Amino acid sequence: MTIQEADINLLPDPAPLVGGERLTSTSGGVHQHVYPATGKPTVEVPMAGPADVDRAISTARAATESWRRTGPDTRRRLMNDLARALVARADELAALQIVENGTPQTVAASFPHMIADHLEYAAGWCDKIVGEVNPVWPVPGFDYSILEPYGVVAIIIPWNSPLYSIGSIIAPALAAGNCVVVKPPELTPFTSLRFAEIALEVGFPPGVISILPGGGEAGSSLVAHPGVDKIHFTGSGPTAQRIIQAASANLTPVALELGGKSANVVFADADLDAAAERAVGFSLQLSGQGCINGTRALVQDAVFDEVVELCRRKAEALKPGDPHSADTAIGPVITNTACERIMGFIDRAVAEQQARLVTGGTRLSGEFADGYYIAPTVFADVPADSEIAVHEIFGPVLSILRFTDEEDAIRIANSTRYGLASYVQTGDVARAHRMASALDAGMVWINGSGGLPPSVPFGGIKQSGQGRLGGKQGIAEFSRTKNVWIGM
Template sequence: MNISTEWSGTVLPERHRDAAQHLPAPRLVIGDKQLSSGSGGVFEHINPSTGEAQAIVPLAGGAEIDAAVQAARAALPIWRDLKPQQRRVLLDRFADLIEARFDEFTAITPLENGICRGTFDIGLRPRVIAWCRYYAGWTDKLDGLVTATPPSECFEFTLPEPYGVIGHIITWNAPMLSLAMKVMPSIAAGNTVVVKPAEFTPFSSQRFVELALEAGIPAGVINVLPGLSSAGEALVRHPGVDKISFTGGPIAAKRIMADASASLKPVLFELGGKSANLIFPDVDLDETAAYCAAFGLSNNGEGCALPTRLIVHESIYETFMERLAAVVQSLPLGDPLDPRSYIGPMVTRAARERVTSMIDEAKAQRAGRLLCGGQRAEGSLANGWFVPPTVFTDIDPNCRIAQQEVFGPVLVGMKFRNEEEAVQLANSTEYGLAAYVQTRDLNIAHRMVRRLQAGTVYVNRATPSANPNSPFGGIGLSGFGREGGKAGLDEFIRLKGVGISVS
């Protein structure tokens, strides 16, 4: 396949330069202060579509992390001791502002990480708003449990309390969703937070905290400091931080766990995935191929729970993979500012090189047959970090591209003969974030749900994070802990047991 770069989505550098002028000036937000410099140095932010520098981002170092933690600790008694109904009013107002001003985030995102404006607006806008409103609603509904009743000599109950200061190290591929999933339940429970976004994506987080302050949430409740991994290490090690929540990869998570272990600090990890999508022969081939292509390559393929391993019944395998490739070839690769683009650039040059190196390795090793993609982007797209969407069929299930997270627009297909083989292939990686099943037979669906080793299983085109009521998280190298639902709120609550003698 040769992805055309001649269509209307061709990158126009002038359009990006003009749009970049409207980005917020990067700042470190600590309490009521916005700092234009930090001891961590600076980061030259590169537009992922053009390869041109578009902003200088101040980076937090240890001094700023310490100041932010102190600001969060100072704000903690103020925020924690507000009546729950008062916190609810403020969080509702905050959610109102996010919804009313969401166009600002839609404008920022393509410049920040290359996610296409159209897909972000359609896919993430309703989810972010739903998560914000959901956790705002929990603020005045936290209660304990009576654990012993008369005629016991002791009246016993539980008292839910906030942890204190939560350190959030958030992801760059969907910073707004990460903020909604982490910060909102934290502050709904009465905690204060220090957020470290990636240096690649400082703008969304900064605007998020600015809207929180505009809503009347006290200064210091949310602090935002973009920084390198050294800033994250300082946050994890800080004695004033009571818990760490991290979204990222397992290598970084192991370092965080080691650092947190020095003080036995609890951690919540939402890590990578290599999600399997089991496709049984009773599905509608056209509908399923369209879903697998569009969802598997959504967010430019940069999604931890995307179903990128297609495990297809042998009786429909060849036909299905051909139809899948046809749909993939129809997805427009182009300028993320153009609402018609579906796939934009990778977030950085390094990310693009990692993805293309995995594609090149699979081709060189003949690990599978290339159905489409696999080449470098051409024309104006060659200046940015674009990767044409790629599909391998008959992939070796043990090769690197079938076992490791690619985090780019790459799908791999393999066939199965029976349920036993399907389960074996699906469970053959070290990850366990999500799994997917496509079948009209609910007996098959229920058997697969029980046997698939994943934190979440989605049947028949259900997708992650669509419903904030449902817990989301992984097992194995995909982490532990849950985000979403009451379980996601409980991650940021400590239960105090209370006993009162009544004898």
């Protein structure tokens, strides 16, 4: 299992892209990108530093007024043109995602189409961002409110799904009339850079979209910069706390999409085979590297052993392999450091007898020895207060917990500091609605998952974040209200 020379040749110039131009020298050093499936280096990534952040924000500010005044029909056309261009190059973009972070081909192939859908949906809002006429008293007047773009939006995206993230966040920001400066992680810069190159090709003005691959130094400079009007961050809670502190100096508004420890509640009246399929799929997709993954399966006592056995069989049926292969279900995790961190959770759970190891629990060897592969892992009889039930592991680990009744399930599900997603499997419609009301989460899926279509609001509560993407709430997230009063 090797990375092909053709894959390396696909990679775009990894230097920052600002105002339609590559930065030939950067101030943030260099990062050696590594292909997670083999542990082998690919190319060196020039990293943005404070001087490059200054340049990108200045360029975006210079483009702001023109882009804001661009007619909604033109913005709509450009966004639809970009969507079509991304679909036309879907194979290339999927291949870049595979090289970036080892996402299996079957998953990576869907991302270009998903972000095209987000762009087309948001494009439809360009000519529908309307204001309101407001009644006023006691002085006669004509009063109206309008939505305006913030101006320059700083967007920091994660490494687990960089192509989907840039598309789903940029789409409403552009539709609302903002310019964006995007910082992809140094681990996964390629799809973001290609996205911006394609945007330039279809006619987006230089400066509307700038891409700054970088690490913590670039991120710190970006969120503290006085030229940024809004920040959108996707990542970890500790980093979000630092961002809020930095943004407070300029009182810059911040939207956050953070971690999760999502509960998947399986009642005895559910279709158990389907419920087990979902429990394994919801938790182990993307090798467990997903914020909305249902990594805590809460199973009712009466069917607990049956569901655990079903989950074991389904987890063991997931085939690890070369991410380029169409039959690979489990790819690598992102880095060796991540691999060691995840194995630390697993090893402690076994050594401390936190729970019963049902399957997995090992780092894969043999043909996978040089890559960052972990066997799909299932623990059962997991206490609700144990480390693997409380902390976001961000790896291919499913924890199965017991509950007795509906009240017990709600108590356990809500016992986490997170509140991003939750899942319920039941044949009782009334119970489904009661659970949806009682669960502390920004999203609840009942008997399956509809994914994240661009028409629905997505976001968390508690320590899973604030703000929303998708639907009209996503447009509002990147717009601010101005009120106008005219004396009569």
